[in-house]
Amino acid sequence: MSTSTPLTLSVSNASPLLALNKIYLATEGEGINLGLPEILVRLQGCAINCRYCDTPAALHIKRPALPVKDVLGQIKTIGKGLRRVSLTGGDPLAKIQRPGVIALCHLLKEQGYRINLEAHGLTPVEEAQEVYDVVDFISADFKTPSGGKVGQIDLLRSLLAKYPHKLQIKSVIMDEKDFNFVLAAYRACSPWPLNVSWILTPAYNLGEALPQKRIEQIYRWNYLSGGNFRVIVQQHKLVFGPQRDDV
Secondary structure, three states: OOOOOOOOOOOOOOOOEEOEEEEEEEEOOOOOOOOOEEEEEEEOOOOOOOOOOOOHHHOOOOOOOEEHHHHHHHHHHHHOOOOEEEEEOOOOOOOOOHHHHHHHHHHHHHOOOEEEEEEOOOOOHHHHHHHHHHOOEEEEEOOOHHHOOOOOHHHHHHHHHHOHHHEEEEEEEOOHHHHHHHHHHHHHOOOOOOOOEEEEEEOOOOOOOOOHHHHHHHHHHHHHOOOOOEEOOOHHHHHHOOOOOOO
């Protein structure tokens, strides 16, 4: 952690802080909310460090933290009237960020914003519950072997049990091993709740041309295994390429 980051970042007090990477206008590029305009709030700091991470600039806390009210002010200024906020990272559920995230979510809800949370899916539900309860939608990853971290069935079951009304599961698929890992998890959670979509995101890595063959293979694996998943290519990468992290 940068020495310029206040050590009180994780302390719950009258003016909690957030380590912010950037805030910008975006169009949702993945999952079931594809195409919706939003104000994307990207936080700093993530201990997961997936091999296929496409926002390495947000992995470490490098900038001084800001008071939550200042972050809210930036959201209002940049948002130009939009009322949909997506919290991502980094890791919005990191212990050091959680007090500020909770405070920001409550302020946003008081002012009529709808909140989407991007979560890596490896935080125990009981630790993240205060955030999960206040947001409108949870987009939780189920990590696959190619990324170097793997999702846990018990955590997946906890999310499905408590938040099926506002949940999607997403998995990045690089190869058939990833697909089979996800398929086994899906079957282990049978019967799968019909109102929860499991999204397969074909890996589209930094510096890579459109991985058409990989996408076609994932389509085929999905057909042959019962068609349980929604395969959605990251739209923002199709439009802007895989290098951009501000779209």
